[in-house]
Amino acid sequence: MGSDLASVDGLVAKMGxxxxxxxxxxPSFFLGIETIPVKDGLLLSQQRYMTDILKRAGMVECKPLVTPVSLTRVGTDPPVPYADPTQYRSLAGALQYLTVIRPDxxxxxxRLCQHMHAPTTEHWGMLKRVLRYVKGTLNLGLxxxxxxxxxxxxxxxxxxAGYPDDRKSTGGFAIFYCQNLVSWVFRKQRTTARSSTEAKxxxxxDVSAELTWLVSLLTELGFSPASPPKLWCDNLGATYLCANPVFHARTKHVEIDYHFVRNKVAKKELxxxxxxxxxxxxxIFSKGLSGPRFTFLRGKINVAAPQPCA
Structure with missing residues (x-):
């Protein structure tokens, strides 16, 4: 692909x-992803794939829900193993591929994929809730x-410390290039954070490493950013640490991460x-949200129905 059609055609001819x-x-349909032309762009959709998942689960006629995650606290009853773990793993794996263009x-x-080894009836209920959300958002794409x-x-x-089993924290990020969402991640952190500032x-x-790779890739392609990437976070402590050269005693256990981000800021690369x-x-990548809040953020990350771009 490219902005010069003659150059693209010439390259294709040489390859021939x-x-x-x-x-x-x-492009129209590739690896289960449909490209729908809209004004000034494209909409990537997996509506057929989502319908197939619902058929496999026997939930084509299920009642849709507004959010994929319940805000209700998990019960304290003893866990009951789910009778068909293979079915759970199959559907959870299918949903994992769906996140390629459905960051919401x-x-x-x-959360579902963290229980592949021994799913319980509670986890099966969580999976069915996600499928009910998918049912109500079949027309959405990136x-x-x-x-x-x-x-x-x-x-x-x-x-x-969002996970009661091991009290590990979670981290998520969203990266936009030219107003388009190009990279997003949600993952559990490898170690237990001793403070919210450390977790942040x-x-x-993590996001600094991803930004470094993205800038390097764009530079190789000849699309160097005009200004350093801007990273927004909602924790003042972590923000101050990035700019303050004084190394606080309470952050010695995060020394590697501290120096990595701090050096990026000092070199004006971030x-x-x-x-x-x-x-x-x-x-939207780090916690369960209420219906209005979830819907608002879903629109902000460009998950939308096939309507003309603004």
């Missing part, structure tokens, strides 16, 4: 001399629009700014 290839024209499912599907901007924006969020700083280190929690787009 060496390899047996066929030009299939504009990342948090919920990640929107990609043209833009003259070359700015890179990243939003980083975390959930401190580790999350900042800008870290504070953002209010209500404006933190990465919230």
């Amino acid at each position: 001399y060496e390899f047996k290839i066929r030009d299939m024209g504009a 499912l990342s948090y919920a599907v990640n 929107r990609l629009c043209r833009s003259s901007s070359t700015d890179i924006l990243a939003f980083s969020d975390f959930g401190w 700083y580790k999350a900042l280190a 800008q870290v700014h504070f953002i209010s929690t209500k404006d933190q787009l990465a919230d």
